[in-house]
Amino acid sequence: GEDVEQSLFLSVREGDSSVINCTYTDSSSTYLYWYKQEPGAGLQLLTYIFSNMDMKQDQRLTVLLNKKDKHLSLRIADTQTGDSAIYFCAESETGGRRALTFGSGTRLQVQP
């Protein structure tokens, strides 16, 4: 079955760039997503990338996809304390139910 892996923790200083990495196993995934979860809240969709793209940029967020290595990354430029949260990558199934398979989440801590 599908498996998505992430490192558990990342600490950066305010103003630096953060890079959160993810590896996945389902090469047939059509879309890959990044979600953000703040304490006590649900998941907020940050961005997604189509599997035939290598890169997508959206303001401070840059998503890189290496399909050959099944590696996805999220770069946050000029990281702020408000970016402190748990970040999940997810891949969508190609079957009918289109459920998401999530990684374990990366806790990003931004130090002032």
Place this chain on the structure above:
Amino acid sequence: EADIYQTPRYLVIGTGKKITLECSQTMGHDKMYWYQQDPGMELHLIHYSYGVNSTEKGDLSSESTVSRIRTEHFPLTLESARPSHTSQYLCASSDRSTTEEQYFGPGTRLTVT
């Protein structure tokens, strides 16, 4: 901003009680999902629905049941709560767009004592 709601946000209840976690969305989405989020953060699919009168079990075995009588509502029921049911439950919905991104509710944190 997604219009998907869950109630209650927090629930502490004793063993053996019957509980229903509510989830509703006003976006007219056909597909709805329930995920269980472990204390270690991972999310696992426990139920999903393609539309009215359609419900299926997910990947993680769960003693809960769901119903989908109306498009907007996808409640989850535990007939007899146990401490092992303590977890965060997240509801999501998606439409038929190409990207089919899922929108999540704020979650219900359930504690069974």
